[in-house]
Amino acid sequence: MATVEDVRRVASALPRTEEHLIRDRVKFRVGRIVYVAISADEEWMGFAFPKEERAALVAGEPEKFRLPRLSDQRFNWVEVRLAMLDEQEMRELVVDAWRMVVPKKVAASVPGA
Template identity: 70%
Template sequence: MVTVEDVRRLTSTFPRSSEHLIRDRIKFRVGSIVYVAFSRDESVMGFAFPKEERAALVAAEPDRFLLPPESELRYNWLLVRLAAIDEQEMRELVLEAWRMVVPKKVYAAYIG
């Protein structure tokens, strides 16, 4: 099972990323934009994800992915159960979430 520590190790390599504890929840941000956040019990990870693609992903894999609460549907955000993904999948989700919030040149330099 993926843990917060696994995500922390990965995000520590991302330029401009920082970790914050907000209302007893661990969140990773670039500036003021949150790109990954955990539920209080650390069993669910929220991450930046394109709004137009999330319904299809949830419909295809409802045992793994969940829509955010109705109050957060306006954001580019999706939820995943950590017990349902492996470390490679976590890396892909978190990297893409970070890519959505950093300038393109920062992402290109990190990848290149």
């Protein structure tokens, strides 16, 4: 089971990442672009994800993944229940989300990213 501290450890190790607390939600961003956000109750993690792939992700595991609220569906975003993630899968989701918001040269500088 992944925790907020696990997410923090992974995200804070990624170049250019800043952590902010906004309206009781922990958010990780590069510049002004948020790539991971934790719900106030720490049950859900939202993360950057390609729009064209998210329907398949949610349909494949609807008990684990969900689309964001309707007003946020214009963004490249999906949410996942943290308790259903193991640490490896959480790491992959966080790193892939980060890769969506940094220049390719920066992403290439991180081994395994």
